[in-house]
Amino acid sequence: MEEKKPKFKPNPKLPRQALPVLNAEVRATSASEVALGFTPEQVGIEAQRCLQCAKPTCVDACPLHIDIKRFIIRMVENDFQGAHDVISEQSPFPGVCGRVCQHELFCEDACIVAKKWEPVAIGSLERFAADHARMRMRELTAEEPAHPAGKKVALVGSGPASLIAAYDLARKNYRVTVFEALHRLGGVMIYGIPNFRLPREILKEEIARLRHLGVEFVTDFIVGKTATVEDLFEEGFEAVFIGTGAGLPYMMGIPGENLIGVYTANEFLTRINLMEAFEPEADTPVLVGERTIVVGGGNSAMDAARWGKRFGSETVVLYRRGREELKARLEEIEHAEEEGIVFHFLAAPVALHGDERGFVQEVECIRMELGEPDESGRRSPVPVPGSEFRIKAQTVVAAIGQAPNPTLQKATPQLRTKRGKIVIDEWGATSMAGVFAGGDVVRGGSTVILAMKDGRAAAAAIDRALNPQAEVAAEEVTQ
Amino acid sequence: MTRILAKRQLAPEIFLLEVEAPRIQKRWKPGMFIIIRPTDQSERIPLTIVDSSAARQSITMVIQAIGKTTREAVELPVDGALADLVGPLGEAATMTTGKKVVCMAGGVGVAELLPVARAFHDAGNHVTALCGARSDNYRILEEELKAGVDRLEWATDDGTHGFHGNVVQLLKSIAGPGEFEEGHVIGPIPMMKAAAEATRDWGLKLHASLNPVMIDGTGMCGGCRVTVGGEVKFACVDGPEFDAHLVDFDELTRRNRAYREWEAKALERHACRIGLDVK
Ligand SMILES: Cc1cc2nc3c(=O)[nH]c(=O)nc-3n(C[C@H](O)[C@H](O)[C@H](O)COP(=O)(O)OP(=O)(O)OC[C@H]3O[C@@H](n4cnc5c(N)ncnc54)[C@H](O)[C@@H]3O)c2cc1C
Ligand SMILES: Cc1cc2nc3c(=O)[nH]c(=O)nc-3n(C[C@H](O)[C@H](O)[C@H](O)COP(=O)(O)OP(=O)(O)OC[C@H]3O[C@@H](n4cnc5c(N)ncnc54)[C@H](O)[C@@H]3O)c2cc1C
Ligand code: SF4
Numbered sequence A: 001m002e003e004k005k006p007k008f009k010p011n012p013k014l015p016r017q018a019l020p021v022l023n024a025e026v027r028a029t030s031a032s033e034v035a036l037g038f039t040p041e042q043v044g045i046e047a048q049r050c051l052q053c054a055k056p057t058c059v060d061a062c063p064l065h066i067d068i069k070r071f072i073i074r075m076v077e078n079d080f081q082g083a084h085d086v087i088s089e090q091s092p093f094p095g096v097c098g099r100v101c102q103h104e105l106f107c108e109d110a111c112i113v114a115k116k117w118e119p120v121a122i123g124s125l126e127r128f129a130a131d132h133a134r135m136r137m138r139e140l141t142a143e144e145p146a147h148p149a150g151k152k153v154a155l156v157g158s159g160p161a162s163l164i165a166a167y168d169l170a171r172k173n174y175r176v177t178v179f180e181a182l183h184r185l186g187g188v189m190i191y192g193i194p195n196f197r198l199p200r201e202i203l204k205e206e207i208a209r210l211r212h213l214g215v216e217f218v219t220d221f222i223v224g225k226t227a228t229v230e231d232l233f234e235e236g237f238e239a240v241f242i243g244t245g246a247g248l249p250y251m252m253g254i255p256g257e258n259l260i261g262v263y264t265a266n267e268f269l270t271r272i273n274l275m276e277a278f279e280p281e282a283d284t285p286v287l288v289g290e291r292t293i294v295v296g297g298g299n300s301a302m303d304a305a306r307w308g309k310r311f312g313s314e315t316v317v318l319y320r321r322g323r324e325e326l327k328a329r330l331e332e333i334e335h336a337e338e339e340g341i342v343f344h345f346l347a348a349p350v351a352l353h354g355d356e357r358g359f360v361q362e363v364e365c366i367r368m369e370l371g372e373p374d375e376s377g378r379r380s381p382v383p384v385p386g387s388e389f390r391i392k393a394q395t396v397v398a399a400i401g402q403a404p405n406p407t408l409q410k411a412t413p414q415l416r417t418k419r420g421k422i423v424i425d426e427w428g429a430t431s432m433a434g435v436f437a438g439g440d441v442v443r444g445g446s447t448v449i450l451a452m453k454d455g456r457a458a459a460a461a462i463d464r465a466l467n468p469q470a471e472v473a474a475e476e477v478t479q
Numbered sequence B: 001m002t003r004i005l006a007k008r009q010l011a012p013e014i015f016l017l018e019v020e021a022p023r024i025q026k027r028w029k030p031g032m033f034i035i036i037r038p039t040d041q042s043e044r045i046p047l048t049i050v051d052s053s054a055a056r057q058s059i060t061m062v063i064q065a066i067g068k069t070t071r072e073a074v075e076l077p078v079d080g081a082l083a084d085l086v087g088p089l090g091e092a093a094t095m096t097t098g099k100k101v102v103c104m105a106g107g108v109g110v111a112e113l114l115p116v117a118r119a120f121h122d123a124g125n126h127v128t129a130l131c132g133a134r135s136d137n138y139r140i141l142e143e144e145l146k147a148g149v150d151r152l153e154w155a156t157d158d159g160t161h162g163f164h165g166n167v168v169q170l171l172k173s174i175a176g177p178g179e180f181e182e183g184h185v186i187g188p189i190p191m192m193k194a195a196a197e198a199t200r201d202w203g204l205k206l207h208a209s210l211n212p213v214m215i216d217g218t219g220m221c222g223g224c225r226v227t228v229g230g231e232v233k234f235a236c237v238d239g240p241e242f243d244a245h246l247v248d249f250d251e252l253t254r255r256n257r258a259y260r261e262w263e264a265k266a267l268e269r270h271a272c273r274i275g276l277d278v279k
């Protein structure tokens, strides 16, 4: 496509715009979204920082290959709707990705401007385009949905991996059905990631775009329980994608972990996010005491800690390594610090102590030292003998990682797995004919954007498997 | 949405609900359960599958209305709908064949026992069912049980029907070590615990179907965890049935009390809204 030469002079030396956020004290007591999004003035400055590179490395680095360069130039021209259209060529989820994508590891990490200055704030620009387009998207999705008439494809799980696959397949006229075990759609994005990072309306509206394309959603349906993978084929589905995620929480394996007030991050977050325990009238309760201790250093740990704070609890994150080793998104770590969450680095729990009614009262910890680097190059923590100490806490959240959801695998023994993870080839195909997989169930816990990358690859593979003529035809055209 | 086909009151507070569930009807096995949300504001609560009908494409559950969510469920009208129903969940009850089997239940557990007792019988075992109720008018599903097992005995707390006392006392009054080879128990935790204690040296393999607090029921939250033989298990996927002689019932008792105050408040709010007396 012929691109107009930009009429503006790029100026990467302008300061990278900071994302405005709600005051830390206000947000520590409310469920409102923390990041407020750029102002139009900021968008003007930030978009101008883009060099419009001849070889935009950012586009290659984005796992969805969003045409970042082209959407930014639209924003320079104040054509926010146009920017949104450019993004939509690759992704229907700019509102989600602009908020939760670890862009510091992808597009922004590859931005040329970062060689001398700070990278262009691509994530925040993407978010602005999404928020600007919301009104129009609502109008669009209120119209009559499309009725695809092609072959039937089943997608299992409604996390990001399945959702992007649904988008790609529906646009190719496949009849797509998404089967979700829970009563709400979105996977971790609905039960794990809090409202204050990803407002529910944004997720709902972006999922509504899929409905508008004719994608069908079936909730309360567990593949492996409600029906088997084989049943789906018998019912006329010609390919199945498994995007069931990594939802099985690891336990700490220490004495006292079944005391009342001790939660896995999944349970704590599910009670609050999925079941809305933060609402005063909610039926599903959650126990948050005067002090909450969160064990772990990933996204789940940050989210649990920040919810704890919002329930008025004094919140401490206990992490066995140091600050540099925290695995959560940088922005979330900084926001957690601003909100007054206390970090105890190089410490781990060894036992939990409770009262006679079985409620947790104290966490017994031990100090750690970083030892020699292991095979992965990470220095592993080693306990310091005799350094035990105790902290009082009425709520303890274990956010120490998850393994793949086992239900489908258990009911489908012919599916090859390795330590619970579904094994796939380079195209996303599993050991079972017609069955593809991707996202956390394959990776064992990663990120929204990598799950989407897998979902997209699998959708392409499904298309090649179900519609080989189209590929031949396409090749002939390009030859 | 899941349509309610029939509703019947079996005893004070105890209702039978038949709902349309063609897929679950086809795939469930005795011992499995479902999770429902009566309304789209409700909690998720687990309920045992009691029966099913291929002709009506339905499953049946029996609900004791003890708190807010169970009340919401039994207040729904016939031809109304449950907002959500998912299943079948959990593993099927352990079966055996050619053995002398005792099945014990109390309260609403009697309904949950029915499919398991029947399955034992149909698998070629000699089944004795010992069922407990508060009083004569709390006895449920008598006809179905009679037709499904070899011997049925009742115990009532006030002696208004059958044995005067509880199910475990009844068990001790009719049997001793060596009498039964296999057993299943379901009901209130104190009763399951007492049954496990009573039979510890009987050479009886006793399976208990546990009822911890659950949320997702798919193994994702760990809220339903129980300790069995010193190991942590997730009752919704590893159970709900476990070796009764290895279950830490005291821990289960404590964990199930965790939200007592909150639940009382939720029920009060609900009662106010619909103009009911909480008592
Ligand atoms: C608390 C938390 C915060 C996070 N924050 C971030 C973040 O800020 N940025 C980021 O990039 N990543 C983040 N992550 C990681 C990211 O959310 C995951 O990597 C991503 O969601 C994985 O997507 P998925 O599609 O593979 O599966 P999931 O999102 O896990 O979705 C899987 C879905 O499948 C359903 N399911 C499971 N089994 C079955 C079955 N048998 N039948 C039907 N349905 C089934 C599940 O109920 C679930 O809804 C976070 C993770 C957590 C836990
Ligand atoms: C696998 C399984 C199968 C079950 N099958 C049935 C069934 O077939 N029929 C039936 O009536 N009930 C069954 N239950 C119990 C049922 O799920 C609870 O009664 C229900 O969750 C209570 O919800 P509520 O909001 O009405 O009451 P709540 O307000 O939540 O609780 C009211 C009172 O009941 C106690 N309670 C809460 N949860 C449980 C529980 N899981 N078990 C025992 N007591 C509890 C509370 O401590 C409180 O005192 C089953 C539970 C499990 C785990
Ligand atoms: S999806 Fe992620 S990597 Fe791609 S442009 Fe958006 S923020 Fe960057």
Ligand code: SF4
Binding pocket: A049, A050, A051, A052, A053, A056, A057, A058, A059, A068, A069, A110, A111, A112, A113, A120, A122
């Ligand atoms: S790499 Fe950076 S400067 Fe170059 S086009 Fe992409 S965003 Fe613009």
Ligand code: FES
Binding pocket: B213, B214, B215, B216, B217, B218, B219, B220, B221, B222, B223, B224, B225, B234, B235, B236, B237
């Ligand atoms: S109910 Fe959540 S793991 Fe069992």
